[in-house]
Amino acid sequence: MSQLREIVENSERIVFFGGAGVSTESGIPDFRSAGGLYSREGEHYAPEEILSRSFFDRHPAEFYDYYRAHLIYPDATPNAAHRALAALERAGKLTAVITQNIDGLHTAAGSQNVLELHGSVLRNRCMACQREEGIAVVLESSGVPRCPGCGGVIKPDVVLYEEPLDENVLARAVAEISRADTLIVGGTSLVVYPAAGLIRYFGGENLVLINRDATDYDGLATLTIREPIGEALAEFAA
Numbered sequence: 001m002s003q004l005r006e007i008v009e010n011s012e013r014i015v016f017f018g019g020a021g022v023s024t025e026s027g028i029p030d031f032r033s034a035g036g037l038y039s040r041e042g043e044h045y046a047p048e049e050i051l052s053r054s055f056f057d058r059h060p061a062e063f064y065d066y067y068r069a070h071l072i073y074p075d076a077t078p079n080a081a082h083r084a085l086a087a088l089e090r091a092g093k094l095t096a097v098i099t100q101n102i103d104g105l106h107t108a109a110g111s112q113n114v115l116e117l118h119g120s121v122l123r124n125r126c127m128a129c130q131r132e133e134g135i136a137v138v139l140e141s142s143g144v145p146r147c148p149g150c151g152g153v154i155k156p157d158v159v160l161y162e163e164p165l166d167e168n169v170l171a172r173a174v175a176e177i178s179r180a181d182t183l184i185v186g187g188t189s190l191v192v193y194p195a196a197g198l199i200r201y202f203g204g205e206n207l208v209l210i211n212r213d214a215t216d217y218d219g220l221a222t223l224t225i226r227e228p229i230g231e232a233l234a235e236f237a238a
Helices: 002-009 053-058 060-070 080-090 105-109 167-179 195-201 229-236
Strands: 014-018 094-099 114-116 119-126 154-158 182-186 206-210 223-225
Touching (some): 002 206, 014 167, 080 105, 114 167, 182 229
Parallel strands (some): 014 094, 094 114
16 A cells, blocks of 8 residues: 555545446446346346347347346445545546446446447437436336437436447546556456556556556556555545
């Protein structure tokens, strides 16, 4: 932890890149660990199939049953990791948070420059008229939510399997990482592409990996920490 503190103190452009492990301390399960979303049994379809664009188009009601039950956590609140990153941004140390998460907790914690690679459950759009809606349109409906304006099907602004990442968000993420002097990667196994490939654009001084399990990039890191990310970053939280 002292080494992490020294790296942060000597850095001027820190970028944070995080995954599902950042939000587990807020009570949101991750995907690939034991007990994670992808390890659960008893579903008629595999999660990867349910969360695909083709499944959404063919079976929107079944999609939304799963989506409401497993991907929306309206009572979740930011944890120490989210608060620490927002504090580092306010202090002028951190320039961007790049996240694979869709829960909106970085913004809720106060971070301003948040690049959501996979979208957000908080945003939804009518597929017919493109009207934008908040999360209430999903939570306060049953079955397939419909547009209050035209009656069209509402789709969450999340990147499903078979869908590309937003090119603008991806380009901004590449630019932020390319300019960083320190890249802190936390709560991600770095196996989901193309997001995981962003790390190759980093050419700065310090690569810090904070993750419970080993990753394929550990050998490239200046520092690896095997602690829960909230504990690792807690001292930086306001």
